[in-house]
Amino acid sequence: MQVEIPFAPEQASTVSGEVDALYAFLWALTIFFGVLISLTIIYFAIKYRRRSESEVPRPVAGSMKLEIAWTVIPFLIAMGIFVWAASIYYKLYRVPNNATEIFVVGKQWMWKFQHIDGQREINELHVPIGRKVKLTMTTEDVIHSMFIPAFRVKMDVVPGRYSHVWFEATKPGRYHIFCAEYCGTSHSGMIGTVVVMEPADYQAWLAGGTAEGSLASQGEKVFQDRACHTCHFTGRAPNLVGLFGKSEVLADGSSIRVDEAYVRESILDPSRKVVSGYPSPSQMPSYRGISEEELIQLIAYLRSLTQQPASASGSAMPPQPAGGAGTGSSGTTTRNGNSSTR
Amino acid sequence: MADSHTASQYGLAHHFESMEQQREAGTLGMWAFLITEIMFFGGLFLAYLLYRSMYPNDFAAASSHLNWPLGFVNTIVLICSSLTMALAVYYSQIGKKRLLLLFLAITVLLGLTFLVIKAFEYYDKYTDHLIPGFLFDWEGPGNPQRVQMFYWIYFAMTGIHALHMIIGIGIMLVLIYMASRNRFTPEYHSPVEISGLYWHFVDIVWIFLFPLLYLIGAHEAH
């Protein structure tokens, strides 16, 4: 159900109309009960106004039936609203598999965006209509909150973790991005614009280009600069090829899926969850101090690593630690830049 | 039982109708207060549980550096003090002033013993640079930051507990003073009873703290 209502931002995403419909319904309900009770009160107040100072009316007995009625009926209405609202919520926060991923880093007081193809933007985000876009977000400092009123989406951006939100824009235009979680002096200055474009325009914008190459290639550069390859492609540390999205067995026997959170944690705090078969605590130094953007580039790089890069072919063939995948062993975890993980 | 017709309305505050009512109010008040105390410590226990489940190994490593024999001795000391406190309450009920005084005094001594031992423990932590946020230095296994977090929770919990002990000892001293001035009678002894509730509560908190803080790593040591 989709409705247009006054005093609402533009409906520019697939869910906007649905949220507005529920919102309109809730107002209708509010007005209904508000008018019902107000009129009843006014009617009683006039009809049973005090006519003499000494007047004392007879008591009126309560009514179990009425009590049950006005307990059960509001409860049923509330449960109806709950189901309706929860279904929208579920849709808002369950990110579809085939969404294009854009990485977001919040910082006092700006939004930094990184596209898979390598474009970077600050406080401005270009997206095409008709394509599902997933934002993977983190922050360098305090909690922020990504709020795009026209899309009816919002998600807090919390330091130390990645949060996700997705949308599919339906209408070209320029819309506000707000930071909705108070973040300090220029909180109200932490606003940006999402530019929704026709696919053709978007392609043109993409082509308008980047000097730095794709996000994965930027990640590869970080990987080289930090000399990660000296261990990770020589057998001293787990081979990273094809690892992303797989499960790994840890030293304590539990298993963990290699996702953004795990990669991030392993770079910052290598000893916390060591893969079985490697020394614990880990020999790897902590890369605390690496920037959030570099982390994202590394994640993009790992995700793109489906075969041994030529630059890293050292003397020894990489061994295959527990749970590790062979070089390009199967297609199941193969990804390209544009189709991202769940 | 308090019979409101005896001459001994001594100790009855002006706004109560009877000794019975006054005692009930006092006891209920203490229970309500203890509920707030549980909620107060509850916040700390929650933080403890969360971070222990997030960083089990670091917490175990940090815990193994605590002096569990001293903690154990302290546990025994407090259990004994609960017993002496209970005896003090009993003797106040039957009006044996000297025994009441004796057991209150022993309770105070046991409480002080606990604090002295605790002070030694704290001093050890100080010399080992294990005071969080203050020249903290950790050489052992585990991530020093997480270990520091453990010690921070350790100091917060045992520190607040020790504060309760100090307040408890203060209350005991007041009781001793009052008892020595013959303020308590078999009809009027609710201050002893109510203070007893508080004392037992503080002991029970320690009974939880001891295994949670000192014994995490115990099963891994062997």
Add this chain to the structure above:
Amino acid sequence: MGTEALEIAPPRTHYINVAYGVKSWLLTVDHKRIALLYLASVTLFFFLGGAFAVGIRLELLTPQGDFVQAESYNRLFTMHGIVMVFFFLIPAIPATLGNFLVPLMIGAKDLAFPKLNLLSWYVYTIGALLTVVAIIMGGVDTGWTFYTPFSTNYSNGNVLLVGIGVFITGFSSILTGLNFIVTIHTMRAPGMTWFRLPLFIWSHYATSMIFILGTPVIAITVLLLALERIAHVGIFDPQLGGDPVLFQHLFWFYSHPAVYIMVLPAMGVISELVANMSRKNIFGYKFVAFASIAIAVFGFLVWGHHLFVSTQSIYAGMIFSILSYAVAIPSAVKTFNWTATLYRGSISYNTPMLYAFGFIGFFIIGGMTGLFLAALGVDVHVHDTYFVVAHFHYIMVGGTIMGYLGGLHYWWPKITGRMYPEGWARFAALVVFVGFNLTFFPQFLLGYMGMPRRYYAYPDEFQVLNVMSTAGASILGVGYLIPMIYLIWSMRYGPHAPANPWGAFGLEWMTSSPPPTENFPETPVVTWEAYEFRPYEETEVVGGSGVEEADIPEPGPRTRH
């Protein structure tokens, strides 16, 4: 206006004139005098918080930041929130009206622990003074929610001092709650059974449950925050392995129930006003009474609805959403019962009743918009926008302050022994009603249009509604100043009040105005049901078959009065 003053009874000793001098007030253990101490303190803080609100509204008059600096604006809204929540709204009704009335209504001479009661005022004052010092030293800029890691690592305000102030003040709430619970349990007059208690007492009992269960949690949370700010060990800092969202859980575990601390006592006031101003027994007494308890209990289970967009699991979100709807039901039940109470009553239009009508109206809007916020899909959009601001002001200002003012007018004759000027009071109630709606209704629309809260400057399209809101706020401000003036005036010049000027029913009206220090000449023996204006034997059975025998309150042992 003052003509009735001539017919007044001979001079009499009551709690006000029993002793004079500063010392007789500062060292009093009389619950009525302590209530007045609190009344003075919370009024002071109300106007202090109000002054901050003036700053906020002036800044928001234009889209650009021009009235104050961004930094100052952040301090304004933070101090507005902290002062209003911790130093006005939470103690407003319980510590003033509650303190005054709980012993009177149950027929006791005082609260169970009079010295603790006095201590609670001192604790409040110390906490408040520390906060005032912090304000003078430049205030704090974290928002009243103190979210980490901003508050621990980034804020340059006096977080520590304010935190300690809030921590200390929390203990005054605990002491008040403890006192009420024990008093209500153990000090009811003979014959005053639980179901004969006025609903004001039930709501204060429920409030006290929250005081003693919730306040210690905020105390420890603020303490953790303060220690973290000193030591930086990382308990809430993700850089050091901590979890910033843990703080939000701990904070809202208290602060959501705290909302019910604010509104439950107001509901108790409204129950009294509706019943007494229509001289009727309350419709569905037990339902209204248990609704208070249900709100207090459920209130502890819904804190997660503040975290729907905080990266909390979506399934946790759903559970908190359902529970939030559960807490809405008892509120609805109360509203329906108040309305039904008016049926066949003898309804007076005196000022207290006008506030009660206003309360019910605001509470419907405030409560219903609560459903918007509990509705997950809608909350994602309106979370942290002006919609939320409007919603909680409808509950806290529209609900709590309306209840507070209504109650203050209703019991003013009892408290001071003087009548307030009725005409001015009705006028002020009307001004408050109009000003309030004009201030806060536009904010619902602003919120849905997307204006985030705590914004110092905003895009142009939000200006018209903001101007309306500021205009309304100035009317509202006048509406609050008028009672302030005439109530103070009436303390000296108002006509003397009889023991029961309203023809109301309840123990507090059965003693003189103002009451003597001991409240009653001798301990009352209660032989009547709550709000039994006429004997329940004369109960009207309305709607014939619709009423069952069990619905008529069964009288306990009694003698006819």
